[in-house]
Amino acid sequence: MGSAVERLIQKLRTIGDLSQADEALLRGMPVRIAELRKGAIVVADGEVSSRSCLVLDGFMHREKLTPAGGRQILSFHPAGDIPDLQSLHLKKMDYNLVATTECRVAFIEHRDLNAALQKSASLTGLMWRDSLIDAASFRAWMLMLGQGDADERMAHLFCEMFMRLRAIGLARGTTFQFPVTQIEIADALGISTVHANRTLQELRARGLITVERFEVTILDWAALKELAAFDPAYLHFTDENAGK
C-alpha cells in the first residue's frame, strides 16, 4: 500500500503493462526515503553513482552547465519519475540532478534494482521502455530548441508538462501545479529570463494559459497544441492515458 514505490508503479502503468509479479518485485525492493531542500544537487555532473532516485513528491530537474556560466535545463520530473535511471548502466553522470522544489525521494541501490530486473525480462523491458521515452522527449525538445520560436517552445513545455502530470493524476481538469520560476523556464527553453517573461505575457494575452502562484491553467488547449505543433505520440502513453 503506502510503500514508496507505489508512485513508480502508477507511473509505469501509464506507459505499459505491469504484471502482478513485476509489481511484487518492485514492492519488494528496499528503498531509503529522504527529504531534499530546494536547490539540493542529488548527483552532480561527473560523479559516479551506485543508486537511482525516485521522486515521491515535489519536482526535480536535470541541468547541464557551460564553462561560460550558462545553464540548460534538460527536463523536469514530477513524482513517479526516476530521472537518473540511466546511471544503472552509465555510472558516471553527465548532468546535475537537482531538487527544483523541496522534495521527498526514495533512493534505490543499483544492486537491488538489478536483482529485481534479473528476475523479470518483462520488467526490464518496461524500465528500458521508460528510458527510451525519456530519449524521445529529448528529441522533441531538440526540435523546439533548434527550430521553434520562443512562444512555440514555451507552449510545447506547457503541453508536455500537462500531459505528463495528467497521466499520473496531478492535474485537476486543465489546471496543474508547476512550481518552477521564470528563470528556470528560461533556462529550459534556451532564452533569457527577460524574454521568457515577455513570452509568458504573450501567451496570457493570447488567452492560451494563465499562471498564478505556480499554478498553470490551460485556457485553450487546441490553440496551445497548435502553436506548439504538439503531438503527444512521442510520450508513448498506453491507450487509456493517450486521451485528448
Next chain:
Amino acid sequence: MGSAVERLIQKLRTIGDLSQADEALLRGMPVRIAELRKGAIVVADGEVSSRSCLVLDGFMHREKLTPAGGRQILSFHPAGDIPDLQSLHLKKMDYNLVATTECRVAFIEHRDLNAALQKSASLTGLMWRDSLIDAASFRAWMLMLGQGDADERMAHLFCEMFMRLRAIGLARGTTFQFPVTQIEIADALGISTVHANRTLQELRARGLITVERFEVTILDWAALKELAAFDPAYLHFTDENAGK
C-alpha cells in the same frame, strides 16, 4: 567473419565488454542486407516498425520536421550504429530515419533480436547501455542548441563525430570522411545554411579545421575542444577508446 553484424560487434566493443557467448548470439541473428539510395527514408515519423536497421556502410541521420517546413537533424549515424534500436520497445516512430548518403544496411527483425536478448542478460544490458549513450548524446546537443553560439555548436559537432568515428576505426589520424552537406549541418545545428557557411569559414580561418570534398581534418584539436567545451565523457567509451 564477414558477417554483417561484425560492424555491430565492433561498435559494441567500444562501449562495453562483449562475451564470446554474446558475440555468438549476435552472429546467429538472421539479417536482411539492403542497399539504400541517398535520401531514402527507411522509416518515417509515425510509422510502426517491427525491425531495426544496422548501418554497415555510409551515413544515416535522424530528423524531425515542423509543420512550418523546418527540419531538425537529431543525430548522424556511421557504420555500426542501430539508429532505430528504440523501436524494439517503442513501436511507433517519432522521427524519420534517412539515408544521408548511399548506404548498405542490415535489417534485424525485432522478433530475432528479442530472442537473442532473451537468452542473455548481459547482452540486454549492453544494448540498453547503447540506447542510454544515445540519450546522453541528445543531452549534449541540447546544451549546445540551448546555450551555444553557432561556432560552438559546429565545433561540438565535429568533436563528437571525430571521437565516434575514430572509435570504430573510421579516422586516419585526425582526418575523417563526413559526407554531409552544409544544408544538413545547418539543420543539425539549428542555424540557417547561410550562417552555417560563414561559421564554417570562420573555423577554417581560425585554423581549427579544414574541409574538402566531405573530408574533414582537425588541425587544432585542443582549440576545437576548448571552443566546443567538449568533454567526451558523455560518450561513455571503454578505457581503450576514451583516449585523447
Next chain:
DNA sequence: CGTTGCTTTGAACTAGCTCAAGACCTGTGG
C-alpha cells in the same frame, strides 16, 4: 519591516535570419 529573490519594464544592441543573386561543381545526354 528589511532582506532576498522573483518578476516586470524600458531601451540600446547584436547574432543570426531572409532574400537574392552569382559562382561552382558534377553528373548526364548529345
Next chain:
DNA sequence: CCACAGGTCTTGAGCTAGTTCAAAGCAACG
C-alpha cells in the same frame, strides 16, 4: 568532348527576434 541542369556553396545587404544592462516593483519570509 562539350553543354547544360540541378544541386551546393558563397557573398552582400537589410531586417528582426532575442539579448544585455539597468532599474524598479512585488511578494514571501524571518
